[in-house]
Amino acid sequence: xxxxxxxxxxxxxxxxxxxxxxxxxxxxxxxxxxxxxxxxxxxxxxxxxxxxxxxxxxxxxxxxxxxxxxxxxxxxxxxxxxxxxxxxxxxxxxxxxxxxxxxxxxxxxxxxxxxxxxxxxxxxxxxxxxxxxxxxxxxxxxxxxxxxxxxxxxxxxxxxxxxxxxxxxxxxxxxxxxxxxxxxxxxxxxxxxxxxxxxxxxxxxxxxxxxxxxxxxxxxxxxxxxxxxxxxxxxxxxxxxxxxxxxxxxxxxxxxxxxxxxxxxxxxxxxxxxxxxxxxxxxxxxxxxxxxxxxxxxxxxxxxxxxxxxxxxxxxxxxxxxxxxxxxxxxxxxxxxxxxxxxxxxxxxxxxxxxxxxxxxxxxxxxxxxxxxxxxxxxxxxxxxxxxxxxxxxxxxxxxxxxxxxxxxxxxxxx
Ligand code: FES
Ligand SMILES: [Fe+2]
Numbered sequence: 001x002x003x004x005x006x007x008x009x010x011x012x013x014x015x016x017x018x019x020x021x022x023x024x025x026x027x028x029x030x031x032x033x034x035x036x037x038x039x040x041x042x043x044x045x046x047x048x049x050x051x052x053x054x055x056x057x058x059x060x061x062x063x064x065x066x067x068x069x070x071x072x073x074x075x076x077x078x079x080x081x082x083x084x085x086x087x088x089x090x091x092x093x094x095x096x097x098x099x100x101x102x103x104x105x106x107x108x109x110x111x112x113x114x115x116x117x118x119x120x121x122x123x124x125x126x127x128x129x130x131x132x133x134x135x136x137x138x139x140x141x142x143x144x145x146x147x148x149x150x151x152x153x154x155x156x157x158x159x160x161x162x163x164x165x166x167x168x169x170x171x172x173x174x175x176x177x178x179x180x181x182x183x184x185x186x187x188x189x190x191x192x193x194x195x196x197x198x199x200x201x202x203x204x205x206x207x208x209x210x211x212x213x214x215x216x217x218x219x220x221x222x223x224x225x226x227x228x229x230x231x232x233x234x235x236x237x238x239x240x241x242x243x244x245x246x247x248x249x250x251x252x253x254x255x256x257x258x259x260x261x262x263x264x265x266x267x268x269x270x271x272x273x274x275x276x277x278x279x280x281x282x283x284x285x286x287x288x289x290x291x292x293x294x295x296x297x298x299x300x301x302x303x304x305x306x307x308x309x310x311x312x313x314x315x316x317x318x319x320x321x322x323x324x325x326x327x328x329x330x331x332x333x334x335x336x337x338x339x340x341x342x343x344x345x346x347x348x349x350x351x352x353x354x355x356x357x358x359x360x361x362x363x364x365x366x367x368x369x370x371x372x373x374x375x376x377x378x379x380x381x382x383x384x385x386x387x388x389x390x391x392x393x394x395x396x397x398x399x400x401x402x403x404x405x406x407x408x409x410x411x412x413x414x415x
Contacts, residue, residue: 005411012408018397019386026191026379032331035192036065038410039403040328041152042265043309044162047071047325048148049341050079051179052098057115060098064327067152069139070094070104074115081141081150082117087134104136146176147323157265162308165258169270169306172254173316174294178341181290181320181348182358186336186365190372192328193403194379195336196310198372199326200395202226208371211363214284217276222392227307228257228271230395244274248300255302267402270306281317284359290319290342290352310399315361319343320352322361332376336365 015021025031047062048071059072061084068084070093082104084092091108094101103120104113112121117136122129140151142159147170149159163170188195198204202225205212213221219237224230245255257271279286280299288299296318306314313324325337338361346352378384389397 005414009408009411012404012411015400015404016386018389020197020389020396021193021400022386023379023384026194026376027331029331032191032328034407036328038406040064040192040311041067042156043311044142044149044151044156044159045325046147046149046308046312046314046323049175049178049180049339050143050146050148051344053079055100057100057102058098059094059101061094061096062150064152068092068094069150069152070136071141071148071150072101072104072115079141079143079148080115080117081139081148082136083139085137086111087119087136088122093136145170145174146178162266162268165260166268166270166306166308168254169258169272169304170314172295172304173318173321174343175321175341177344178293178321179344179346180339181342181346181352182340182354184338184358184362186338186369187329188334188336188369188372189332190334190376191332192326192334194376195326195334195372196399197396198368198375199313199324200226200230200399201393202231203390203392204371208367209364211284211360215275215279215282215286215360220273220276224271224273225392226395227259227269227305229259229269230398231392240274244302248272248302251298251300253295253300253302254304263402263405265406267310267399268307270304272302272304274302281319282315282322282360283317283356288319289317289357290346292319293321293343294318310402320357322358334372336369338362338365 048060052060053071053073056073056075059070062069062071070082070084072080074080084094086093086106086108088106088109088111091106093104093106095107103115111119113136114120117138119131119134122131140156142149144163202221205221205225219234222231223234223237248255255272259269260266275286280301281287281289282303283289299318304316311326315322321341323339323341327335327337329335340357342352348354
């Protein structure tokens with residue numbers, strides 16, 4: 001095992017700056033398994049919105065790798081997250097992806113748990129058996145602004161430390177008073193890193209995303225298309241941003257940006273930027289897609305993007321939000337999930353048209369799925385060698401460095 005680790009460390013060290021990763025990082029099942037443990041299971045991940053389980057006993061499952069998490073509302077309206085593993089002989093308890101229950105009853109031998117996870121009935125056990133010792137295992141979770149985050153680690157990073165620098169960007173949008181307008185999964189035949197590589201650069205936006213380029217200017221795409229500090233500065237866009245910042249501050253709304261520059265377990269970024277021209281929202285005609293949310297009393301002509309980890313991005317207009325979750329499903333498979341949130345009082349057909357709301361990100365994500373799948377096919381060839389990155393792929397390079405450094409630290413510690 002020691003020998004394997006040192007070979008892997010050599011492989012990590014051999015990765016070149018400003019080039020993508022070697023083939024094995026995008027294909028190898030052992031690297032994939034290690035990735036899940038090191039990254040996905042070790043981050044605070046947004047998995048859903050509290051409006052999805054409005055009533056007592058409502059639940060949904062969040063599944064990744066070998067883990068299945070029951071997210072359920074208890075009698076005190078608290079949301080609990082439990083590992084979907086019976087404490088008797090380990091059967092999964094909830095088999096349906098979502099539902100409503102009075103209690104959680106294991107389908108195998110009918111041990112039953114209340115909505116707090118306490119074991120409340122187990123037949124024919126001996127006198128020494130104490131029900132109180134056999135409650136469901138809790139998964140670490142936090143509700144922030146109506147957003148449900150979990151962390152699968154036994155020793156997670158402090159949630160406050162995690163959320164603090166990006167908190168105000170999310171709070172601006174009032175997601176605690178939102179509802180899910182639409183949710184869609186885009187199963188993508190590509191390794192999670194290849195999928196995220198694509199999301200962390202906007203070099204491909206011009207050739208691949210006519211809808212995105214219709215909404216966003218060339219100058220924005222160059223400098224901010226994949227987030228702040230991910231592309232060469234555009235003087236034209238910087239001027240526009242400065243003017244907009246002044247105007248928006250006068251209106252009393254947040255401006256600015258955040259990025260994790262020092263290496264840590266976190267990979268966060270956030271920024272507020274103006275739309276092109278007189279657009280108000282990330283819709284085809286630039287007109288509002290729904291009613292205003294959060295602190296907004298009028299449209300400020302800008303929008304907010306927040307990356308909470310590599311696995312979640314929040315893209316928020318003044319009137320709706322699209323939240324991305326990237327879930328690794330295997331060495332060559334990733335689910336990209338998008339949840340569109342609108343104000344809880346917004347009525348479909350009256351206040352928003354669903355097609356208008358989802359238009360840009362739906363079309364763009366369908367195009368991305370195709371690009372990533374083509375990329376994965378090429379990367380599998382014996383002739384794939386990593387090629388040089390452009391000036392517009394700094395975001396991808398940043399993610400790769402963060403990824404490799406983590407692997408290296410973890411492996412050194414286990415030698
Ligand atoms: S495994 Fe659940 S009751 Fe036996
Ligand atoms: Fe894309």
